[in-house]
Amino acid sequence: MNDFPVVVIGTSAGGLDALRAVLPALPVKLPRSVIVVQHRSADADNFLAEFFNDCCRLPVAEAEEKELIRPGHIYFAPAAYHLLIERDMSFSLSVDEKVNFSRPSIDVLFESAAQACGARLIGVILTGANADGAAGLQTIREAGGLAVVQQPVGATAYYMPQAAINAGPVDYIMELAEISDLIRKPPCPKNTRKY
Amino acid sequence: MEEREIKEIETDLLLEAIVRLYGYDFRNYARASLNRRIQQAVDKTNCATISDLTARIVREPEFFQRVVANFSITVTEMFRDPEFYKVLREQVLPYLATYPFIKVWHAGCATGEEAYSLAIMLEEEGLLERATIYATDFNEDALENARAGIYPLEQMKQYGSNYRQAGGRGSLSEHYHAQYESVIMEAKLRQSITFSRHNLTVDQVFGEMHLVLCRNVLIYFDRTLQGRVLRLFDDSLVNSGFLCLGSRESLRFSDTAAHFVEFVAKGKIYRKRTVP
Numbered sequence: 001m002n003d004f005p006v007v008v009i010g011t012s013a014g015g016l017d018a019l020r021a022v023l024p025a026l027p028v029k030l031p032r033s034v035i036v037v038q039h040r041s042a043d044a045d046n047f048l049a050e051f052f053n054d055c056c057r058l059p060v061a062e063a064e065e066k067e068l069i070r071p072g073h074i075y076f077a078p079a080a081y082h083l084l085i086e087r088d089m090s091f092s093l094s095v096d097e098k099v100n101f102s103r104p105s106i107d108v109l110f111e112s113a114a115q116a117c118g119a120r121l122i123g124v125i126l127t128g129a130n131a132d133g134a135a136g137l138q139t140i141r142e143a144g145g146l147a148v149v150q151q152p153v154g155a156t157a158y159y160m161p162q163a164a165i166n167a168g169p170v171d172y173i174m175e176l177a178e179i180s181d182l183i184r185k186p187p188c189p190k191n192t193r194k195y
Numbered sequence: 196m197e198e199r200e201i202k203e204i205e206t207d208l209l210l211e212a213i214v215r216l217y218g219y220d221f222r223n224y225a226r227a228s229l230n231r232r233i234q235q236a237v238d239k240t241n242c243a244t245i246s247d248l249t250a251r252i253v254r255e256p257e258f259f260q261r262v263v264a265n266f267s268i269t270v271t272e273m274f275r276d277p278e279f280y281k282v283l284r285e286q287v288l289p290y291l292a293t294y295p296f297i298k299v300w301h302a303g304c305a306t307g308e309e310a311y312s313l314a315i316m317l318e319e320e321g322l323l324e325r326a327t328i329y330a331t332d333f334n335e336d337a338l339e340n341a342r343a344g345i346y347p348l349e350q351m352k353q354y355g356s357n358y359r360q361a362g363g364r365g366s367l368s369e370h371y372h373a374q375y376e377s378v379i380m381e382a383k384l385r386q387s388i389t390f391s392r393h394n395l396t397v398d399q400v401f402g403e404m405h406l407v408l409c410r411n412v413l414i415y416f417d418r419t420l421q422g423r424v425l426r427l428f429d430d431s432l433v434n435s436g437f438l439c440l441g442s443r444e445s446l447r448f449s450d451t452a453a454h455f456v457e458f459v460a461k462g463k464i465y466r467k468r469t470v471p
C-alpha cells in the first residue's frame with residue numbers, strides 16, 4: 001500500500017547542493033511523485049530540470065499545466081510561475097502575486113498539495129534564506145501529512161529550515177541522507193506522530 | 196468527513212450562488228488557485244468559513260462586487276517575456292505588414308501593459324496607423340486603469356530593460372510622459388487601443404482578427420473552459436491569422452490544435468491553417 005504518493009520539497013539558497021544529496025539517491029520505480037520548488041530568478045531557463053535529469057535515475061522535468069502527476073517522476077516548478085496541485089492530481093500554474101517575495105512559492109505549492117492529497121503527503125523544507133514554506137508545512141501537517149525539515153545546523157542557509165521549525169510542530173528534523181531514505185521508505189503514517 | 200472535502204462542497208455552493216445571482220461563472224476555473232483567492236476573501240472579510248462568505252455574497256450585492264474584484268488576478272508587465280516580443284516583432288509583424296489594415300484582439304489584457312507594449316512595437320514598425328487593437332478583460336477596474344494608461348514610474352526601469360531585450364528600436368521613455376511618481380502613455384498609443392469588457396466564459400466573437408493574444412489567462416481555466424475559449428479564438432481569426440499564448444500555455448489538450456500549426460515553439464505562437 002502506498003501511504004504517501006506525493007512528496008513536495010521546498011528550498012532556496014543552497015538548494016542545488018541539497019537536492020543533489022537527496023534526488024539522485026532515489027531508486028527507479030519509486031512509487032511516489034516528487035515535486036520541487038527551488039527559488040530562482042524569473043528568467044531562469046530549465047537548466048535545473050535538465051541537470052537533475054542527467055544525474056537522477058528517475059525522469060526529471062519541469063511541470064506543465066494540466067499535466068497528470070505520475071509516480072516515479074520528479075517535477076520542478078517552472079521559473080516565474082506558481083505551481084499548484086489540483087484534486088484530480090494534475091498540475092496548475094499561476095502568475096498570481098509573489099508570496100513571500102517568491103514565485104514560485106513553496107507555501108502555494110504546499111497548501112494546494114495539502115488540499116489535494118490530505119494525509120497522503122510528505123512535505124520537506126531544505127536549506128534557504130527566507131521563510132517561504134513554513135506556513136505551508138504547517139498546513140500539510142494539520143491535514144495529517146508528514147512534515148520533514150532539514151537539520152538547520154550545517155545547512156548551507158539555516159534560515160528557511162529554522163523558520164519551518166519555529167512555525168510549529170514538525171515530525172522529523174533530519175540530515176539530507178536521512179531525508180532521501182525517508183522518501184524511499186516512509187514510516188507508517190500512524191506511528192509517526194511524536195507530538 | 197474531512198475538512199478539505201467540506202471545503203470543496205462549500206466552494207461548489209459558493210460558485211453556484213455567484214453564477215446564478217450575478218452571472219459570473221467561475222465553475223470551470225482551475226480550482227487550486229481559485230481556492231487561494233476564496234480563502235483570502237474569507238480571511239479579509241472576517242468570515243469564519245466559506246459558507247459565511249456565501250451567505251453575505253447572496254444577500255449583499257455590493258459586498259459581492261468587492262469580493263469578485265479580488266477573484267481576478269491582474270498581475271502583468273510591459274514586454275513580459277521579452278523573447279516573445281522579439282519573435283513577434285521580427286517574425287510576425289512582417290506578415291501583418293502585408294495587410295492593408297490590421298486587427299488585433301488582446302484577450303485578458305488586465306491593466307493594459309501588454310496592449311501598450313504591442314502598440315509601441317506597431318508604432319516603431321510603422322504599422323500603428325493601420326492597426327486597431329481591441330483589448331478586453333472582464334475586470335472593469337483593471338480596464339479603467341488600462342484606459343488611463345498611467346503607471347508607476349518606479350516600474351519603468353524594469354520595463355525599459357524588458358523593452359531593450361525585446362528588440363526595442365529606441366528608448367521606452369519616448370513612448371510616455373513622466374509626471375511626479377507616475378507616467379502616462381503617449382496619447383497616440385492610448386487612442387490606438389479600444390479597451391472594453393468581454394467575459395471569455397460567456398461572451399461571443401466580436402470581429403475578424405489577424406492576431407489574437409491571450410497570455411497567462413488560460414492557465415486559470417480548466418480544460419473544458421480552455422476548449423471553449425480556444426474555439427472562440429479559432430472562430431475570430433482569419434485564415435493564416437496568428438494566435439499567441441503565454442510561455443507555459445499550449446494547444447496540446449484542445450481539439451482546436453488541429454486547426455493550427457506551430458509557428459514558433461519557443462514563443463508559443465501558432466498560425467491558423469488555411470481552410471479552403
Ligand SMILES: C[S@@+](CC[C@H](N)C(=O)[O-])C[C@H]1O[C@@H](n2cnc3c(N)ncnc32)[C@H](O)[C@@H]1O
Pocket residue numbers: 095267268269270271272275302303304305306309331332333334337393394395396409410411412415441
Ligand atoms: C494574470 S492576468 C494576465 C495579464 C496579461 N495578459 C499578461 O500575461 O501579463 C489574467 C487576466 O485574465 C482576466 N480574466 C480572467 N478570467 C477572465 C474571463 N472570464 N474573461 C475575461 N478576462 C478574464 C483577469 O481579469 C486578468 O486580468
